[in-house]
Amino acid sequence: METVFDQQCAVHIGEGCLRAADEIPIRRQGRTCVLVCERHAAPLILPPLMENCPRLSKLPLYYLDASEPGKQIETLLPLWHEWARDGLDRHTSVILVGGGVLCDMGGFAASVYKRGIPFYAIPTTLLAMADASVGGKTAVDLGEIKNILGNFHRSEAVWIDPVFLKTLPRNEFLSGAAEILKMQFIGNPGLSFAELEKCLDPGTFPLSLLHFAIAEKARITGIDFYEENIRKTLNFGHTFGHAFEALALKQNRPIAHGQAVAHGMVCELYLSCLLAGCPKHLFVQTARLINRHYGIFRYGKEDIPELLGYMLNDKKNRNGQIFPVLLQDAGKSLYTESVGTDPLLQTLNTYPFNTDLD
Ligand SMILES: NC(=O)c1ccc[n+]([C@@H]2O[C@H](COP(=O)([O-])OP(=O)(O)OC[C@H]3O[C@@H](n4cnc5c(N)ncnc54)[C@H](O)[C@@H]3O)[C@@H](O)[C@H]2O)c1
Structure with a gap:
Protein backbone atom coordinates (compact mmCIF):
# COMPACT_ATOMS: atom_id res chain seq x y z
CA MET A 1 0.00 0.00 0.00
CA GLU A 2 1.20 3.49 -0.89
CA THR A 3 -0.11 6.72 0.58
CA VAL A 4 -0.17 10.14 -1.03
CA PHE A 5 -1.47 13.25 0.67
CA ASP A 6 -4.02 15.70 -0.63
CA GLN A 7 -3.16 18.24 2.09
CA GLN A 8 -4.32 16.54 5.32
CA CYS A 9 -6.32 13.86 3.46
CA ALA A 10 -4.40 10.58 3.20
CA VAL A 11 -5.10 8.71 -0.03
CA HIS A 12 -4.17 5.04 0.34
CA ILE A 13 -3.64 3.12 -2.88
CA GLY A 14 -2.99 -0.54 -3.62
CA GLU A 15 -4.29 -4.07 -3.59
CA GLY A 16 -5.48 -4.96 -0.10
CA CYS A 17 -5.47 -1.39 1.19
CA LEU A 18 -9.20 -1.71 1.84
CA ARG A 19 -8.40 -3.72 4.97
CA ALA A 20 -6.89 -0.58 6.48
CA ALA A 21 -10.23 1.24 6.09
CA ASP A 22 -11.54 -1.05 8.83
CA GLU A 23 -9.43 1.00 11.21
CA ILE A 24 -11.47 4.18 10.72
CA PRO A 25 -12.19 5.40 14.27
CA ILE A 26 -15.87 4.52 14.24
CA ARG A 27 -16.62 5.20 17.88
CA ARG A 28 -14.24 7.54 19.62
CA GLN A 29 -14.65 10.68 21.69
CA GLY A 30 -18.37 10.92 20.98
CA ARG A 31 -17.87 10.33 17.25
CA THR A 32 -19.89 7.80 15.31
CA CYS A 33 -19.82 6.65 11.70
CA VAL A 34 -22.38 5.59 9.13
CA LEU A 35 -22.03 4.05 5.69
CA VAL A 36 -23.64 5.43 2.53
CA CYS A 37 -23.58 2.97 -0.35
CA GLU A 38 -24.61 3.39 -3.97
CA ARG A 39 -27.85 1.40 -4.25
CA HIS A 40 -27.56 -0.22 -7.69
CA ALA A 41 -23.99 -1.42 -7.32
CA ALA A 42 -24.55 -2.54 -3.70
CA PRO A 43 -24.79 -6.29 -4.49
CA LEU A 44 -21.36 -6.05 -6.17
CA ILE A 45 -19.54 -3.64 -3.89
CA LEU A 46 -20.80 -4.54 -0.44
CA PRO A 47 -19.41 -8.12 -0.42
CA PRO A 48 -15.74 -7.07 -0.91
CA LEU A 49 -16.26 -4.22 1.55
CA MET A 50 -17.77 -6.48 4.22
CA GLU A 51 -15.15 -9.17 3.66
CA ASN A 52 -12.27 -6.73 4.11
CA CYS A 53 -13.86 -4.50 6.73
CA PRO A 54 -15.82 -6.57 9.29
CA ARG A 55 -16.03 -3.64 11.73
CA LEU A 56 -17.58 -1.34 9.13
CA SER A 57 -20.15 -4.02 8.28
CA LYS A 58 -21.80 -3.38 11.65
CA LEU A 59 -22.40 0.33 11.00
CA PRO A 60 -25.79 1.80 10.09
CA LEU A 61 -26.12 1.58 6.30
CA TYR A 62 -27.90 4.08 4.04
CA TYR A 63 -28.47 3.62 0.32
CA LEU A 64 -28.40 6.41 -2.21
CA ASP A 65 -29.79 6.24 -5.77
CA ALA A 66 -26.64 7.84 -7.09
CA SER A 67 -26.99 7.54 -10.85
CA GLU A 68 -26.03 10.15 -13.43
CA PRO A 69 -29.64 11.02 -14.44
CA GLY A 70 -30.55 11.20 -10.74
CA LYS A 71 -27.61 13.43 -9.77
CA GLN A 72 -30.07 16.08 -8.63
CA ILE A 73 -30.70 17.76 -5.33
CA GLU A 74 -34.12 16.05 -5.03
CA THR A 75 -32.41 12.66 -4.80
CA LEU A 76 -30.63 13.80 -1.65
CA LEU A 77 -33.73 14.92 0.24
CA PRO A 78 -34.73 11.41 1.46
CA LEU A 79 -31.15 10.80 2.65
CA TRP A 80 -31.05 14.06 4.63
CA HIS A 81 -34.48 13.21 6.09
CA GLU A 82 -33.19 9.79 7.17
CA TRP A 83 -30.06 11.31 8.72
CA ALA A 84 -32.16 13.85 10.64
CA ARG A 85 -34.66 11.17 11.72
CA ASP A 86 -31.83 8.96 13.01
CA GLY A 87 -30.23 11.84 14.89
CA LEU A 88 -26.93 12.10 13.01
CA ASP A 89 -25.15 14.98 14.67
CA ARG A 90 -22.12 17.10 13.85
CA HIS A 91 -19.86 14.40 15.36
CA THR A 92 -21.00 11.79 12.86
CA SER A 93 -18.70 10.84 9.98
CA VAL A 94 -20.01 9.38 6.76
CA ILE A 95 -18.19 6.66 4.82
CA LEU A 96 -19.05 6.83 1.12
CA VAL A 97 -18.89 3.65 -0.93
CA GLY A 98 -19.55 3.86 -4.64
CA GLY A 99 -18.66 5.47 -7.95
CA GLY A 100 -18.04 9.08 -8.85
CA VAL A 101 -21.70 10.05 -8.69
CA LEU A 102 -21.99 8.67 -5.15
CA CYS A 103 -18.75 10.42 -4.12
CA ASP A 104 -19.94 13.76 -5.55
CA MET A 105 -23.47 13.51 -4.15
CA GLY A 106 -22.54 11.98 -0.80
CA GLY A 107 -19.76 14.52 -0.33
CA PHE A 108 -22.21 17.32 -1.12
CA ALA A 109 -24.79 15.85 1.29
CA ALA A 110 -22.15 15.75 4.03
CA SER A 111 -20.89 19.24 3.21
CA VAL A 112 -24.21 20.92 3.96
CA TYR A 113 -25.74 18.64 6.60
CA LYS A 114 -25.54 20.55 9.89
CA ARG A 115 -23.21 22.95 8.04
CA GLY A 116 -20.76 20.20 7.25
CA ILE A 117 -19.85 16.80 8.67
CA PRO A 118 -16.68 14.82 7.84
CA PHE A 119 -16.64 12.03 5.31
CA TYR A 120 -14.35 9.24 4.09
CA ALA A 121 -14.36 7.80 0.57
CA ILE A 122 -14.06 4.24 -0.70
CA PRO A 123 -14.34 4.64 -4.49
CA THR A 124 -15.51 1.59 -6.43
CA THR A 125 -15.19 2.68 -10.08
CA LEU A 126 -11.96 3.43 -11.91
CA LEU A 127 -13.15 6.97 -12.56
CA ALA A 128 -13.89 7.60 -8.89
CA MET A 129 -10.50 6.13 -7.94
CA ALA A 130 -8.53 8.15 -10.47
CA ASP A 131 -10.39 11.40 -10.10
CA ALA A 132 -13.69 11.96 -8.29
CA SER A 133 -12.68 10.76 -4.82
CA VAL A 134 -9.65 13.06 -4.57
CA GLY A 135 -9.55 16.84 -4.45
CA GLY A 136 -12.60 17.77 -2.40
CA LYS A 137 -15.05 18.81 -5.11
CA THR A 138 -18.63 17.78 -4.37
CA ALA A 139 -21.62 18.44 -6.60
CA VAL A 140 -25.04 17.74 -8.02
CA ASP A 141 -26.37 18.79 -11.43
CA LEU A 142 -29.15 21.31 -11.99
CA GLY A 143 -31.29 19.74 -14.70
CA GLU A 144 -28.84 19.10 -17.53
CA ILE A 145 -26.22 21.53 -16.27
CA LYS A 146 -23.43 19.44 -14.86
CA ASN A 147 -22.13 19.90 -11.31
CA ILE A 148 -23.40 23.45 -11.03
CA LEU A 149 -24.46 23.12 -7.37
CA GLY A 150 -21.60 22.10 -5.16
CA ASN A 151 -19.04 22.75 -2.55
CA PHE A 152 -15.38 22.25 -1.74
CA HIS A 153 -15.31 19.72 1.10
CA ARG A 154 -12.26 17.49 1.37
CA SER A 155 -12.61 13.93 2.62
CA GLU A 156 -10.76 12.79 5.73
CA ALA A 157 -9.14 9.85 3.93
CA VAL A 158 -9.58 7.73 0.81
CA TRP A 159 -8.89 4.01 0.17
CA ILE A 160 -8.33 3.04 -3.44
CA ASP A 161 -8.36 -0.74 -3.81
CA PRO A 162 -8.49 -2.35 -7.26
CA VAL A 163 -10.52 -5.23 -5.78
CA PHE A 164 -13.64 -3.34 -6.90
CA LEU A 165 -12.50 -3.23 -10.52
CA LYS A 166 -13.12 -6.97 -10.97
CA THR A 167 -16.86 -6.42 -11.45
CA LEU A 168 -16.67 -3.15 -13.39
CA PRO A 169 -18.26 -3.32 -16.88
N1 LIG B 1 -15.50 15.56 -7.88
C1 LIG B 1 -14.63 15.40 -8.85
O1 LIG B 1 -13.50 15.89 -8.77
C2 LIG B 1 -15.01 14.60 -10.04
C3 LIG B 1 -14.05 14.27 -10.98
C4 LIG B 1 -14.41 13.49 -12.06
C5 LIG B 1 -15.72 13.05 -12.20
N2 LIG B 1 -16.65 13.40 -11.27
C6 LIG B 1 -18.03 12.94 -11.38
O2 LIG B 1 -18.03 11.53 -11.33
C7 LIG B 1 -19.21 11.06 -11.95
C8 LIG B 1 -18.93 9.82 -12.77
O3 LIG B 1 -18.47 8.80 -11.92
P1 LIG B 1 -18.49 7.26 -12.38
O4 LIG B 1 -17.98 7.16 -13.75
O5 LIG B 1 -17.87 6.49 -11.30
O6 LIG B 1 -20.05 6.97 -12.53
P2 LIG B 1 -21.09 6.22 -11.56
O7 LIG B 1 -20.88 6.62 -10.17
O8 LIG B 1 -22.43 6.47 -12.16
O9 LIG B 1 -20.72 4.68 -11.72
C9 LIG B 1 -20.83 4.09 -12.97
C10 LIG B 1 -21.61 2.76 -12.89
O10 LIG B 1 -20.80 1.79 -12.26
C11 LIG B 1 -21.58 1.08 -11.28
N3 LIG B 1 -20.61 0.60 -10.30
C12 LIG B 1 -20.01 1.26 -9.29
N4 LIG B 1 -19.06 0.49 -8.74
C13 LIG B 1 -19.08 -0.68 -9.39
C14 LIG B 1 -18.32 -1.88 -9.28
N5 LIG B 1 -17.30 -2.00 -8.45
N6 LIG B 1 -18.63 -2.91 -10.12
C15 LIG B 1 -19.63 -2.79 -11.04
N7 LIG B 1 -20.35 -1.69 -11.20
C16 LIG B 1 -20.07 -0.64 -10.38
C17 LIG B 1 -22.58 2.10 -10.83
O11 LIG B 1 -23.74 1.48 -10.30
C18 LIG B 1 -22.90 2.83 -12.13
O12 LIG B 1 -23.88 2.13 -12.85
C19 LIG B 1 -19.74 12.22 -12.79
O13 LIG B 1 -20.95 12.67 -12.25
C20 LIG B 1 -18.67 13.28 -12.70
O14 LIG B 1 -19.19 14.58 -12.73
C21 LIG B 1 -16.30 14.16 -10.20
Missing part, protein backbone atom coordinates in the same frame (compact mmCIF):
# COMPACT_ATOMS: atom_id res chain seq x y z
CA ARG A 170 -15.96 -2.53 -19.81
CA ASN A 171 -17.58 0.80 -20.68
CA GLU A 172 -17.16 1.99 -17.09
CA PHE A 173 -13.55 0.81 -17.11
CA LEU A 174 -12.96 2.85 -20.28
CA SER A 175 -14.67 5.83 -18.71
CA GLY A 176 -12.20 5.83 -15.81
CA ALA A 177 -9.25 5.14 -18.09
CA ALA A 178 -10.04 8.38 -19.96
CA GLU A 179 -9.33 10.44 -16.82
CA ILE A 180 -6.06 8.54 -16.37
CA LEU A 181 -5.15 9.39 -19.97
CA LYS A 182 -6.05 13.01 -19.25
CA MET A 183 -3.50 13.10 -16.43
CA GLN A 184 -0.85 11.76 -18.79
CA PHE A 185 -1.62 14.49 -21.32
CA ILE A 186 -1.46 17.33 -18.83
CA GLY A 187 1.18 15.97 -16.47
CA ASN A 188 3.65 13.77 -18.35
CA PRO A 189 5.92 15.38 -20.95
CA GLY A 190 7.33 11.91 -21.69
CA LEU A 191 4.02 10.14 -22.18
CA SER A 192 4.15 6.89 -24.11
CA PHE A 193 1.34 5.84 -26.43
CA ALA A 194 2.31 2.22 -25.81
CA GLU A 195 1.51 2.75 -22.10
CA LEU A 196 -1.73 4.59 -22.95
CA GLU A 197 -2.74 1.64 -25.13
CA LYS A 198 -2.12 -0.75 -22.21
CA CYS A 199 -4.18 1.50 -19.97
CA LEU A 200 -7.24 0.90 -22.13
CA ASP A 201 -7.20 -2.87 -21.65
CA PRO A 202 -8.18 -4.30 -18.22
CA GLY A 203 -5.83 -7.23 -18.90
CA THR A 204 -2.73 -5.03 -19.25
CA PHE A 205 -3.83 -2.05 -17.16
CA PRO A 206 -0.72 -0.56 -15.50
CA LEU A 207 -1.50 0.35 -11.87
CA SER A 208 1.44 2.77 -12.13
CA LEU A 209 -0.69 5.06 -14.33
CA LEU A 210 -3.49 5.03 -11.74
CA HIS A 211 -0.90 5.96 -9.08
CA PHE A 212 0.40 8.75 -11.29
CA ALA A 213 -3.11 10.15 -11.85
CA ILE A 214 -3.92 10.17 -8.14
CA ALA A 215 -0.57 11.57 -7.03
CA GLU A 216 -0.71 14.28 -9.69
CA LYS A 217 -4.26 15.24 -8.78
CA ALA A 218 -3.37 15.37 -5.08
CA ARG A 219 -0.30 17.50 -5.87
CA ILE A 220 -2.28 19.96 -7.99
CA THR A 221 -5.25 20.27 -5.64
CA GLY A 222 -2.82 20.62 -2.73
CA ILE A 223 -1.42 23.74 -4.44
CA ASP A 224 -4.70 25.19 -5.67
CA PHE A 225 -7.70 23.73 -3.81
CA TYR A 226 -10.19 26.40 -4.96
CA GLU A 227 -9.27 26.20 -8.65
CA GLU A 228 -7.89 29.68 -9.00
CA ASN A 229 -5.00 28.69 -11.26
CA ILE A 230 -3.20 25.38 -11.89
CA ARG A 231 -6.21 23.21 -10.90
CA LYS A 232 -7.96 24.47 -14.01
CA THR A 233 -5.66 22.20 -16.05
CA LEU A 234 -7.65 19.23 -14.71
CA ASN A 235 -10.50 20.42 -16.90
CA PHE A 236 -8.67 19.37 -20.06
CA GLY A 237 -11.24 17.65 -22.28
CA HIS A 238 -14.14 18.83 -20.14
CA THR A 239 -15.32 21.93 -22.05
CA PHE A 240 -16.36 19.75 -24.99
CA GLY A 241 -16.80 16.67 -22.82
CA HIS A 242 -19.44 18.22 -20.57
CA ALA A 243 -21.30 19.54 -23.62
CA PHE A 244 -21.31 16.04 -25.20
CA GLU A 245 -22.43 14.50 -21.93
CA ALA A 246 -25.27 17.03 -21.51
CA LEU A 247 -26.47 16.59 -25.11
CA ALA A 248 -26.42 12.80 -24.82
CA LEU A 249 -28.38 12.96 -21.56
CA LYS A 250 -30.94 15.35 -23.06
CA GLN A 251 -31.35 13.03 -26.06
CA ASN A 252 -31.93 10.02 -23.78
CA ARG A 253 -28.75 8.24 -24.85
CA PRO A 254 -26.53 8.95 -21.83
CA ILE A 255 -22.83 8.29 -22.11
CA ALA A 256 -20.42 7.78 -19.23
CA HIS A 257 -18.58 10.89 -18.02
CA GLY A 258 -15.13 9.63 -18.96
CA GLN A 259 -16.27 8.56 -22.41
CA ALA A 260 -17.47 12.12 -23.01
CA VAL A 261 -14.13 13.43 -21.71
CA ALA A 262 -12.27 11.10 -24.11
CA HIS A 263 -14.08 12.68 -27.09
CA GLY A 264 -13.64 16.10 -25.48
CA MET A 265 -9.86 15.62 -25.28
CA VAL A 266 -9.68 14.87 -29.00
CA CYS A 267 -11.61 18.09 -29.75
CA GLU A 268 -9.46 20.13 -27.38
CA LEU A 269 -6.27 18.74 -28.94
CA TYR A 270 -7.61 19.79 -32.35
CA LEU A 271 -8.28 23.25 -30.87
CA SER A 272 -4.79 23.20 -29.34
CA CYS A 273 -3.29 22.61 -32.80
CA LEU A 274 -5.32 25.54 -34.14
CA LEU A 275 -4.52 27.96 -31.32
CA ALA A 276 -1.61 26.82 -29.17
CA GLY A 277 0.97 25.25 -31.49
CA CYS A 278 0.30 21.71 -30.27
CA PRO A 279 2.21 19.21 -32.46
CA LYS A 280 -0.12 17.61 -34.99
CA HIS A 281 1.19 14.10 -34.30
CA LEU A 282 0.01 14.34 -30.66
CA PHE A 283 -3.51 15.17 -31.86
CA VAL A 284 -3.49 12.51 -34.59
CA GLN A 285 -2.16 9.69 -32.40
CA THR A 286 -4.66 10.58 -29.69
CA ALA A 287 -7.59 10.79 -32.10
CA ARG A 288 -6.68 7.36 -33.51
CA LEU A 289 -6.34 5.85 -30.03
CA ILE A 290 -9.66 7.28 -28.86
CA ASN A 291 -11.48 6.35 -32.09
CA ARG A 292 -10.24 2.77 -31.77
CA HIS A 293 -11.30 2.32 -28.17
CA TYR A 294 -14.22 4.73 -27.74
CA GLY A 295 -15.58 5.15 -31.27
CA ILE A 296 -16.83 8.62 -32.11
CA PHE A 297 -19.51 10.75 -30.47
CA ARG A 298 -22.38 11.17 -32.92
CA TYR A 299 -24.29 14.40 -33.32
CA GLY A 300 -25.93 16.24 -36.20
CA LYS A 301 -25.21 19.72 -37.56
CA GLU A 302 -28.52 20.78 -35.99
CA ASP A 303 -27.09 19.91 -32.51
CA ILE A 304 -24.15 22.30 -32.82
CA PRO A 305 -25.92 25.44 -31.48
CA GLU A 306 -27.02 23.44 -28.45
CA LEU A 307 -23.50 22.09 -27.86
CA LEU A 308 -22.14 25.63 -28.05
CA GLY A 309 -24.89 26.74 -25.66
CA TYR A 310 -23.73 24.18 -23.09
CA MET A 311 -20.16 25.47 -23.44
CA LEU A 312 -21.34 29.06 -22.97
CA ASN A 313 -23.05 27.97 -19.75
CA ASP A 314 -20.01 26.19 -18.36
CA LYS A 315 -19.29 27.15 -14.76
CA LYS A 316 -15.58 27.70 -15.58
CA ASN A 317 -16.43 30.67 -17.84
CA ARG A 318 -15.68 34.24 -16.81
CA ASN A 319 -17.55 37.29 -18.13
CA GLY A 320 -19.25 35.09 -20.70
CA GLN A 321 -15.88 33.93 -22.08
CA ILE A 322 -14.91 30.28 -22.47
CA PHE A 323 -11.54 29.04 -21.21
CA PRO A 324 -10.89 25.52 -22.52
CA VAL A 325 -7.60 23.97 -21.46
CA LEU A 326 -5.19 23.94 -24.41
CA LEU A 327 -2.02 21.90 -24.73
CA GLN A 328 1.15 23.33 -26.22
CA ASP A 329 2.51 19.82 -25.94
CA ALA A 330 2.18 16.82 -23.61
CA GLY A 331 2.74 18.10 -20.07
CA LYS A 332 2.46 21.77 -21.13
CA SER A 333 -1.02 23.19 -20.67
CA LEU A 334 -2.51 26.66 -20.99
CA TYR A 335 -5.59 27.61 -19.03
CA THR A 336 -5.63 31.41 -19.12
CA GLU A 337 -6.51 32.00 -22.77
CA SER A 338 -10.15 32.68 -23.58
CA VAL A 339 -11.34 31.21 -26.86
CA GLY A 340 -13.94 32.86 -29.10
CA THR A 341 -16.86 30.99 -30.55
CA ASP A 342 -15.38 30.74 -34.09
CA PRO A 343 -12.66 28.15 -33.30
CA LEU A 344 -15.13 26.22 -31.14
CA LEU A 345 -17.61 26.13 -34.01
CA GLN A 346 -14.85 25.17 -36.43
CA THR A 347 -13.96 22.26 -34.15
CA LEU A 348 -17.58 21.14 -33.79
CA ASN A 349 -18.14 21.42 -37.53
CA THR A 350 -14.98 19.46 -38.41
CA TYR A 351 -15.50 16.60 -35.89
CA PRO A 352 -15.07 13.63 -36.48
CA PHE A 353 -11.58 14.47 -37.66
CA ASN A 354 -9.48 13.21 -40.49
CA THR A 355 -6.59 11.42 -38.78
CA ASP A 356 -4.14 11.35 -41.71
CA LEU A 357 -0.88 12.94 -40.69
CA ASP A 358 -0.47 15.25 -43.73
